[in-house]
Amino acid sequence: MNQPSPPRWVTPLYIAALAAALAVLGTILFMGISHNPWPLDGDIADVTINLGGTPVREHCTSCHPEGSTATGSPHPDIAPHETAELGCTGCHLGEGMALDLVVSHGLPGNGARAILKKKDIQASCYRCHPLQPLAGAEKAWNGYRLYLQKGCDSCHPLAGLQQSGRYAPDLTAVGDHLGIDQLVTAIRDPDREPVNSTMPRYPLSKRQARNIALFLKSRTARPLFQTPMAQLQKKSLLQPDDLFPGSEQLSPGQALLQRKRCIACHRYNRDDGRIGPDLSYSGLLRTDKYLADFPGDPTALIGGTRMPAIRLTATEQRLLVKELRQNADRLQQTRLAKAAEGRDLYMLLCQRCHAADGNGLGPIAANLAQMPRAFANNRNFFADKSDKELQQSLAQGIPGTSMPGFARLLSPERREMLLNLLFKAFIGGDRYAKRRLPELPPKPEFALTAAAGQQLFQQYCIRCHGRSGTGRGPDAARLRLQPSPRNLTNTGYLVSRSDNQLLRAITYGVPGTAMPSWLGELNEQQIWALLREVRRLSMGEQP
């Protein structure tokens, strides 16, 4: 048998590989053993503390002997607490088992375990202590008061409070999930994440938001020194009278508005929450029944509104209606009577939604279910609307939206004055010069099926109006469309629109909005099928 000559490269490769492996292994071993990866003198403090029955293991004092800071200044006296008993992470959070600078102080991200320093440490006080004023925890206490004053509890559930809404995420354990900075961001910039958040942007200063965050950071699922029973029983020690000092001087109606946190969002005479519409005149803008029914079920009257349901007893309803009516009457005779010009009326009654410069982006516009109509730069929209329609909108309001009717509050002459002002100041052009409206597609002889209408809707409309027609399609949030796409499930609004009005919007689009004309794209049959689908959506019918 002829044996071939062995390959010459095998042995050198083997020796080279062996040498490389040994060199790397040797280097690693040498480096690992000679280099001391641990801080200070190389000893690791491995401490286990008993926190209310939970063993907590920490290495913190390896770098912070006896709780000193990084620069060596000693831990302040925290009597009656003791650092030896409480450990570090019980108050300061952080990752006690880590021994490196980045991880041990909390990785970036949600910041759930981000280290708490200096003034922020008071975020930990109410994890164990009941909610009552505590020396050293003034900011967190103030945050708790703000939380109640601003009506956060109207929407957010939070264990242990008398009032708890069911419209927003439960905050009972929010301190376990988010850091203080993340909480501040969530409060001050609510629609950053998720973009379709309905939480309004509260007019809070940075400091106020931080105080609320300090309070919220103390809400944890498992407080270290509270028995489960104590947790269940924990009660707010704040009574509404403590919450709003000086409220005993208010009339019963005003006190009700304050106690139910109406003023946390709405404006009422001098008080202004800067989130919702002005209630000062609403006694004459809405019927008594509307005013009595609205707080208990706002979405029934304004589809998609952000206002949470506020439960009122029958007595409270009567009190509310009476208070609002009296106030509106008083203002009608005083403040409104003094307003001589359309401009004054506009600034008193319209600018909160439609903006002082008429662009529809008033101070509270972003919080309304449907964006207010823009007057400025929106001439085409008004050139398509007959003067009668405009008069009616102003007098009767627009059902299903925040636009109230002004018939009872303003005399016909004053409403004319306002309309004239809108054209003169914002819309421009002649009030009575209208465009000739193009023909609408005639009702086809053979209608498409309801299923075909649904399919057309899913094909053409859902990017803006959303799969279920609520006006929250992916593009609505992504492109931040203004005005936002119409909520097609808003029964109150759509019942008030005639077939012709809807056909016109679908066929020719709506000037001044993102709604395009579908004339070229869809035929008569399809447009009529879509009309039928919109009707179905608005009545909440099942397909």
Next chain:
Amino acid sequence: MNGPQRNFLDHLHPARVRLRSLHPKTTLGLGIAALTCLGILLITGLTLLLYYLPDQQRAYERILHLTTTLRFGTLLRNLHYLAGNALLILAVLHLARVALTAGYRGRRLNWCYGLLMLFLIFAGAFTGYLLPWDQLAYWALKVGSSLADYLPLLGHPLKVFLLGGEEIGAETLLRAFAIHAAVVPCGLVGLAGLHLWRVRRDGGLAAPSETPAELPARPWLYRAEGSVALITLTVLLLLALWLNAPLGERADPGHPPNPAKAPWYFVGFQEMVSYSATWGGVIIPSLMILFLALLPWLDRRERGGGRWLAPGARPWQLLLILMLCSQLVFIAIGLWCRGPNWSWVWPPGGG
């Protein structure tokens, strides 16, 4: 060296070996490299086993303790992580090599052993990903396990079995640990033994019949294999010095990162599902698995393996190359070109 001693290794090796079997071009050393990774995984895994605790409250702290407090702790974890990923890549490449040289001809059973091992490797990598119980792990598993739902028939039961329920929870961690630390290593060691033994029984590496020239296996085969193993070890050690195994914040089931991505080897499927759940999630993956399982039967020849792009198998080989390359493209897109809400991001990694 050529003495009569016959130890265990001699039993695994043939007495004589063809010259071309030694040549790097023949096998690219992928099998031995993968075997080395398996060895490294077993050794580092046993070390990690001393410190890990499969408990929702403690797992993350244990990983922190392990990586930041223990001497060589970071290195061990990095090495385990890298060897696991390297094993996955090497196993796929080894499979591609065998397919492209038609090495499965006349050795269908061994192809099946190999495929089983590949699935075990995926199971090991996937379960290992969960063990730190951090944000990355939790959400990658969430995505990965919901991908399983798309598979017909088997998908949902498989998911329920792996998660120990419909949702990820304490049971999931325990199961992932049991699978990762017991089922997968035992299965892999057993199958690897079978796999090697079959190679030996089938007469060494597949080779065209016209190359009879043979050398004594000792020391030449030993040295060639040793070189590959040592090079693999060296490269992994060097990588472990500067590539850190990822670690996020503690797992928070309420706060998904946006986007939540599967482990990188499943991102390709995630990307395909983003186009079409039926095609990307069911039909194409099923066809891929079926194709891999049936490849030795699709190519009906029994002989003539061992040569690159052997005639008679080329259409199937082309299909395999296309399949692997398309997966690579999907993985690259999913990893680097997808931002919040799985929207397109360009340039890659930006935005």
